[in-house]
Amino acid sequence: MKMGVSCIQLLSVLLVCATSSKKTEGSEIETLRNEQSFIKQKQEDMAQAVMHCTQIQAYTNKEVNITCLDEGSISTLNSFSQEEEDDETDEGFDPCRRYTSLKQDWRATNYSTKNVACDRNVQWKGWYRLFYRGKSIQMPELCVKQERCGTHAPLWLVGGHPRKRDGIVTRKVCAHWNNNCCAYQSPPIQVKACQGNYFVYKFVKPPVCHMAYCAVSRIHYRKVYVNVGRAFNRSTGVFTAPVKGVYQFFFSTQTDRSGLKTDLWLVVNGYWVAMSHTHVSTSNTVGSLSTYMTTLRKGSSVYVTHNCGKSYANSASNNIVFGGSLLFSRRLKEEI
Known part of the structure; x- marks a missing residue:
């Protein structure tokens, strides 16, 4: 398996041709010769670089960028700077904007082993975002069965994913083998949560073959919160x-x-x-479930009231079912 490795050679050529009435004819000729020699040297350097690249040159007003990818690469470069190479030491560097899209369906946890892959053979460079059938996914946070993710010993993330406020974090990586979820510890990787609910990873080579990084589309919630902040009063409803x-x-x-x-x-x-109207033909039957969506201010009150008729409940049900959820918080433009 080959991975695409981007190599960029930047060349900036500034030609300055000036004449002066004070210069002698001999000095002008000597200056032109020096400039021609300089240009020739740069042309030879560019020719040497092109010999190692498989893609055509891309020109800009300021420079020439030469990008070469290995043939057969199934990774796609999401973005790259045309002004300079990405330097992770720069304060403005953000891996959420500088990553390679890793579109390899065989990395999914539901993919059984056919052609066994080994990520030790990959020349990892920079940051990566995982995709499965066009959908952005993430590494599993739980142990993955052996012979999954297109390899013998699947690699999964230990310690969970970070939140956006955590920035770049370092996480352990384990390989499942011989019924041991952490039979091998792969070198730690860096992870970052990005705006838009996706993650980027700085993968490194595992210690041995055959191991490969897994990808899973299912989200594992750390906690499920019920009645957050005691917002529902059980006594008053x-x-x-x-x-x-x-x-x-x-x-x-x-x-x-x-x-x-x-x-x-x-x-x-x-x-x-809103109203829920129940008129059933047999007893002990749940009526229609009504839903209502609205925007509320902080402190708004919501409750249900029994308008007419009699309600009934057996030992296996509730008399009245009333629930809800916060879809998303927002700032209202004006207070009513």
């Missing part, structure tokens, strides 16, 4: 918005026997905004 944002609510109930109806009203800040 009132939800108080903890932050400004867009919320979605759902609610439903049951009737005690066939032929009866039950209505629930959803009330926001004292005003009725």
